[in-house]
Amino acid sequence: MQRRILAPGALAAASVLLAIPASAASFSPGAPGIGDPYYPAYGNGGYDVSHYDLRLKYQPATDELEGTATILATTTQDLSRFDLDFLLDVSEVRVDGVKAAFAASGEHELQITPKKALPKGAAITVVVRYRGVPSSKQAYGFTSWHRTPDGGVGANEPESAWWWFPSNDHPLDKATYDVSVQVPDGTQALSNGTLQSTSSRAGWTRYNWRSNKPQATYLATLAVGRFDITTGTTESGIPVVNAYSRDLGDNAGAARASIERTGEIADWLSGYFGPYPFDALGGYVPNTTTGYALETQTRPYYSPRQFAGGSNTSVVVHELAHQWYGDFVSVAGWKDIWLNEGFARYAQWLWSEHEDEGTAQELADYVYASHPADDAFWTVKPGDPGPENQFDIAVYDRGALAVQALRNEIGDDAFFTVLKGWPRQHAYGNAAVADFRQYAEQVSGKRLDALFDTWLFQPAKPGAPAARSASIARPAAAPVAPRSWKKIAATNDVHEH
Numbered sequence: 001m002q003r004r005i006l007a008p009g010a011l012a013a014a015s016v017l018l019a020i021p022a023s024a025a026s027f028s029p030g031a032p033g034i035g036d037p038y039y040p041a042y043g044n045g046g047y048d049v050s051h052y053d054l055r056l057k058y059q060p061a062t063d064e065l066e067g068t069a070t071i072l073a074t075t076t077q078d079l080s081r082f083d084l085d086f087l088l089d090v091s092e093v094r095v096d097g098v099k100a101a102f103a104a105s106g107e108h109e110l111q112i113t114p115k116k117a118l119p120k121g122a123a124i125t126v127v128v129r130y131r132g133v134p135s136s137k138q139a140y141g142f143t144s145w146h147r148t149p150d151g152g153v154g155a156n157e158p159e160s161a162w163w164w165f166p167s168n169d170h171p172l173d174k175a176t177y178d179v180s181v182q183v184p185d186g187t188q189a190l191s192n193g194t195l196q197s198t199s200s201r202a203g204w205t206r207y208n209w210r211s212n213k214p215q216a217t218y219l220a221t222l223a224v225g226r227f228d229i230t231t232g233t234t235e236s237g238i239p240v241v242n243a244y245s246r247d248l249g250d251n252a253g254a255a256r257a258s259i260e261r262t263g264e265i266a267d268w269l270s271g272y273f274g275p276y277p278f279d280a281l282g283g284y285v286p287n288t289t290t291g292y293a294l295e296t297q298t299r300p301y302y303s304p305r306q307f308a309g310g311s312n313t314s315v316v317v318h319e320l321a322h323q324w325y326g327d328f329v330s331v332a333g334w335k336d337i338w339l340n341e342g343f344a345r346y347a348q349w350l351w352s353e354h355e356d357e358g359t360a361q362e363l364a365d366y367v368y369a370s371h372p373a374d375d376a377f378w379t380v381k382p383g384d385p386g387p388e389n390q391f392d393i394a395v396y397d398r399g400a401l402a403v404q405a406l407r408n409e410i411g412d413d414a415f416f417t418v419l420k421g422w423p424r425q426h427a428y429g430n431a432a433v434a435d436f437r438q439y440a441e442q443v444s445g446k447r448l449d450a451l452f453d454t455w456l457f458q459p460a461k462p463g464a465p466a467a468r469s470a471s472i473a474r475p476a477a478a479p480v481a482p483r484s485w486k487k488i489a490a491t492n493d494v495h496e497h
């Protein structure tokens with residue numbers, strides 16, 4: 001309302017308006033969720049974040065994290081109150097420099113009431129001071145914070161930020177990041193992007209990381225521990241920083257033999273997906289016990305278990321493929337997960353072909369033949385799997401099968417044009433499955449609604465195989481797995497709750 005009083009032509013009426021108590025009718029609380037039907041409480045309404053500045057101090061011995069988050073945002077409605085998603089203990093919140101009231105609410109909401117209501121379109125600065133022991137906090141009965149013998153790691157999907165920084169936790173609200181972490185000397189702190197500088201003082205070392213391209217909250221990562229760090233540069237000139245826990249034991253060699261090929265693999269993927277969209281690259285393997293890997297932006301997280309069977313470049317291909325399909329272009333809603341997993345899996349199929357371990361068509365034939373029509377596998381709809389099946393194996397394998405079906409339908413020329421053109425269509429943004437279908441229709445000149453419906457949205461085994469190969473025309477009694485199969489099947493970046 002104040003803005004209107006100051007508008008040209010309204011000055012004459014100002015004294016009259018000021019005599020009337022300012023109406024708060026249009027100022028209302030931001031929604032406690034951003035509107036994702038899979039996770040109604042995830043993210044928040046009423047503002048859009050552009051930048052997170054996180055200044056942290058972490059003590060590995062006790063898992064104590066202390067921090068100040070400075071969040072730059074713009075309001076998208078007249079706001080009387082708004083939420084951040086967060087679990088640690090908050091001691092102070094300031095909005096535009098002024099102390100604000102705050103309270104914990106729901107499973108993971110931090111409800112903030114600024115002293116003065118915030119008009120729509122205002123650039124605001126929110127400072128949150130906090131501390132806590134991340135491993136002691138749960139929401140919905142789980143934790144995404146991984147304690148390790150030498151530190152801790154924040155990496156999970158679809159949520160991990162709650163345990164280490166307050167945020168608008170949904171892929172729709174991407175932002176840039178500066179993450180500055182102080183840890184005891186001899187310990188390293190890793191995050192996304194580029195290490196800008198380090199400094200040491202009184203037994204503590206500070207690591208300053210910058211991720212300067214829009215990044216979804218679940219793709220932000222923090223890892224503290226004792227790491228061996230390797231650096232290099234890809235053929236295309238991207239700096240690479242990889243990190244390996246010093247306690248990987250028998251898996252150390254296989255992990256390095258896989259992740260040290262990150263630059264080569266990213267360059268290979270750029271032949272299919274277009275130029276690598278970020279200016280930093282790498283991977284890290286802390287001594288966690290999870291079974292999954294995750295496409296944390298510019299620097300994927302790998303569990304040591306991914307390398308228990310020997311080197312596994314396939315999992316590196318998967319997580320790096322996500323840098324285009326998942327990170328550069330992120331889901332508009334979590335129901336669009338096929339745009340991430342179907343394509344990251346398909347990239348593994350292309351790599352299998354590249355490594356002469358079975359073609360994409362052979363892998364498609366194998367997946368199709370190895371699940372009989374009454375297998376529950378076919379009841380999962382990759383195009384809208386539901387939150388309970390968001391990371392079901394079918395989203396990956398049937399998802400990649402759908403990609404192969406598209407390839408067979410529109411032919412290699414159009415298919416590879418789509419594969420490379422799509423990331424640029426929504427660069428650093430978000431998109432839905434329907435957007436992808438429309439783009440594939442535009443490139444190929446074909447109507448694809450029936451194909452998409454069959455492969456992504458029907459809870460049944462498609463009657464006709466995606467394959468047009470001879471092996472499907474005469475179905476084998478016992479389908480033979482391509483040589484790459486075992487490693488591909490071991491690569492599911494599923495969350496653990």
Ligand SMILES: [Zn+2]
Binds near residue numbers: 318
């Ligand atoms: Zn994945």
